[in-house]
Amino acid sequence: MAQNEEHGNGTTNGSAAEIVPLVHKVEVPPKRNVFKEVGSGLWELFFHDAPVDQFKGQSRRKKGLLGLKFIFPILDWITTYTPKMLLADTIAGCTIASLAIPQDLGYARLAGVPPVNGLYSSFVPPLVYAAFGSSRDIAIGPVAVVSLLLGTLLKQEISPTDDPENYLKFAFTATFFCGIFQTGLGVFRLGFVTEFLSHAAIVGFMAGAAITIALQQLKGLLNITHFTTDTDFISVMKSVFSNIDEWNWRSIVIGLAFLGFLIVTKIVGQKKKKLFWISAIAPLTSVILSTLFVFITRADKHGVKIVGHIKKGINPISANQFFLSGSLAAAGAKVGLISALIALTEGVAIGRTFAALRDYHIDGNKEMIAFGVMNLCGSVTSCYVATGSFSRSAVNYNAGVCTAMSNVVMSIVVLVTLLVLTPLFKYTPNAILSAIIISAVISLIDGRAAWMIWKIDKFDFLACLGAFVGVFFVSVEIGLLIAVCISFVKILFNVTRPHTARLGNIPGTSVYRNVTQYPNATLPSGILAIRVDAAIYFSNSNYIHDKILHYLEEETQKLVKSNGAPIQYVIVDLTPVTNIDTSGIIAFEELEKTLKRKNIQLAFANPGALVITKLDDSKFLAHLGSEWLFFTVSEAIQVCTMLLNQSAAERQV
């Protein structure tokens, strides 16, 4: 590393190949077939998890069995199912049912459909999921955020109060499309679309949605009749305080008392993991107690609003109730698509989280098919969009669930409720359902995650905040839109302005690192080494071209001031450059021309297989001279230093 030797100022015409026999030659890899090349890219996009690997080298019979298991994951565990597991699943199933039933009644109101449809949605979808889904811990049914989203979007087309019949039909239509889209995304393995919603955006969106949902519950809690249909903070507050005359103190007392009870049990459950069952049965207990209280005191005669009559019986068929043509079909498809994506994002994330906790694998695309089929089945049996519920899944897990059988148990409990117990809910006060929902959605506000995001990445925090503010002050739709846009802007920003670094040698090693991070890293004078930290595409090729020239300019100005020898070699480290396109090659061609005019030689270090193939295909490699392609930055610098010394020696002679 002849750092202190004298270097000449003259032009270096000697070729690297003549002077130093290279230790390591960088070879152009053999050409790949066009279809193979395009194919391998598409393969990574759609099948990166290699779902068919397990089929390889199996007998035909085995392949058939594996195929069946692939479609119906239930076959994976049902053959080894033991009574002990059944006991565990029954306990877990009953626990989540006791949570699900009151939540379903409340969430249905959030979605604008009759309470009984909430119960229906906890009967059919969990059964279907048990057969098709691979998660063992998830609890299926209506969830708060999707119900709110569905309610908001559906109300834009039809009013649930003026035309409840068509509104319900429209909800089934949206559910049907939701199922279609979810199945389609899974079958065509397009599950990666949900990856464009960043963690940060989801945290913000969920928090905003939770508060919005809680605010909506003021209607039930305060017993207000004339409540706004908007969901933003300001409209809700206006609506609450302009209708003070409608407030009912009995309702408020019942609601607040039980809300306090629910929150206390929740905190107890969180503090002492063993007492989690207290928080799990608290909602049902509240429903029973408050219903009894209303029934005994006949508080409903004093204006306390109650759930009222719920039709007995299992899900009626709704297959003939879809809008399949006209503007409502189009609107239904739109609503279906949005709720499909949100339901998937939530559901798949839950599946993944618990799968990681218990060390089994979830195939996102297969899960999407399971969700899709379950919502399709739901849409023809009077259900609205169901997905995995975070709070109920956590309870399920804590209750010691073994397999998806707990969903079947829950289903059966809901079935019994539908067949026998619905009349008992007649005197359940709306206020209690509101209290249950508020206590349920509070856990969607993840302050710790937001704090973590702030600490780790300010731009992520912006996405989080944007989504939150959008949901809170405008609507769930706008919040979602903001979240998606900020996420995209971040991707594009990263793609347009990739990181680049000037490299220097860490003394005592042959390692070259970013001089900003390792300030003691140095380079022999006359040489500039730059690393480009991204694939070079049209979106950043101009920037990279300009940036390299900018580094050169900076260095030259420094050298002019310190009277140092001018730069004669620019080495571009291509280690992280996994790919390059035509724009990138054009940028390098221009760079080479500009540098040549300044008597500077361009050299590349460690190009990847794809990059070297493309440099060769474009004839740029032949133009540059393959001797200027080095195996490592270290070798490139060795050769350049020798050439510099040689030309200095020549000038002295």
Added chain:
Amino acid sequence: MAQNEEHGNGTTNGSAAEIVPLVHKVEVPPKRNVFKEVGSGLWELFFHDAPVDQFKGQSRRKKGLLGLKFIFPILDWITTYTPKMLLADTIAGCTIASLAIPQDLGYARLAGVPPVNGLYSSFVPPLVYAAFGSSRDIAIGPVAVVSLLLGTLLKQEISPTDDPENYLKFAFTATFFCGIFQTGLGVFRLGFVTEFLSHAAIVGFMAGAAITIALQQLKGLLNITHFTTDTDFISVMKSVFSNIDEWNWRSIVIGLAFLGFLIVTKIVGQKKKKLFWISAIAPLTSVILSTLFVFITRADKHGVKIVGHIKKGINPISANQFFLSGSLAAAGAKVGLISALIALTEGVAIGRTFAALRDYHIDGNKEMIAFGVMNLCGSVTSCYVATGSFSRSAVNYNAGVCTAMSNVVMSIVVLVTLLVLTPLFKYTPNAILSAIIISAVISLIDGRAAWMIWKIDKFDFLACLGAFVGVFFVSVEIGLLIAVCISFVKILFNVTRPHTARLGNIPGTSVYRNVTQYPNATLPSGILAIRVDAAIYFSNSNYIHDKILHYLEEETQKLVKSNGAPIQYVIVDLTPVTNIDTSGIIAFEELEKTLKRKNIQLAFANPGALVITKLDDSKFLAHLGSEWLFFTVSEAIQVCTMLLNQSAAERQV
């Protein structure tokens, strides 16, 4: 590199730090201020070319002068302008004027405005550009593709034949908004938006547009009156062959004869660079000869369509003719935005190309301001959208242009034409203008570039083909949309599915490379090293997590078959990982948990400054143990090998 030693199968609980004192510690860099962190990102986005660097450390007077020069690049060269340069610029200016005048008449028809507005657009905008623009070689005026685009988009709102007056107003409105958008993009340094249109997409778009324009000229060439307003291939062909009765043989003969002449001179000019002037004066010669011919033979009385009367005089003011409210204003803004982007993409690319040829620098954002101001001035003086013309700029360059003064000379020639010579164009046959346009747009079809794209990158070729097919069979708008979409899909694909590689040691070095590219690279058994070639963000964090586990699974299966020792260390090389967000850290946390359950230790090699800061902020580093952060892959492998040997030795004791 103890590759052939025996390794144990037991769990490794020893800490790396206890056993080997590390040679190089990876330090967490000092915390940066929030504003600095966000600021430096934004700085790179908007000011990566450091436009204010030149102002640093200058006196106040000098700063003022530099500021003036920054706004008016004309001041950069006007003070050192010599008579010799004036001579060169005059020759170049007259040459491009002789090309511009007939082209302007034809392009104006393409845009649907009267021919005289084409001439106006070659008078004011070049003058303005000469003061504000930094390119010395560009020739300003109406261009074919933008004229076609403008014509297509404007016709969607107003018919140029039924309501020519409002159509012209609408054209001025669009030009006004185009200027606003261009200036805005430049002032707010948003020039990078044009970088999202890839080279490949532009090649395809231009070729499609060139053929579309040529097909449109069949109207003039064949003398057809009832010509379709659609631009797609099928409509044009139908229109041509269903109106055979309108064809005029005189017009066809004149058109084809001169088209042949123009193409021959063009080929001569390309083959012998010294004879380029032949191709440069051929269009004007053709116009003069054909006009004389029509005037003498009075072919116009036999149905040959002529340009007709053109109003004498300079540009009238059109500042009061804009639609500034209502739906036409919104439509004008949309058309303005689209044509602004296309005009900028073309204009800035031309500036850049010639700047690279003559080794001076073009600031894209400053150029945008120049284009914007010139179109704003144009819109109030009856011009429509002008930009840099590729063919005329090339002629300008070949004619030996020195500075933007050649645009001023061209302007003066056009002015003289407007004041005195317009009546002479009365008898110019439309067929000759069509012939000139066809011969001009042919050079926009760059077959060599398309071939290069095919060879280098198949996905790029798809973008190229998509844009071409879209323009050719549907419309310029759809072609543009396809080009943009394919470009975006490519970016997103790259972002969602980044490259990853299993690493191996190149024998005889301490270098670790992709084992697919260097098949002789190996690793000691019990260790797996993986490199991730992209910043880890929400869009790819799940994929990277899955991919690492997939590599592990693959390797484990191989080891089970060969009875080898199981993997005990997974080393992730973070060299190319320039940044990580919350989703990425969560993915690594999950990965660490999963690996720990399999008794595998996770280690990182060479994290960048940003990544290490975030790993530290999120407490993940503390959780993992900072001893599992290595300076290089090589050091990580050394330590892991020693630990493996040690545990093997322990088990033997």
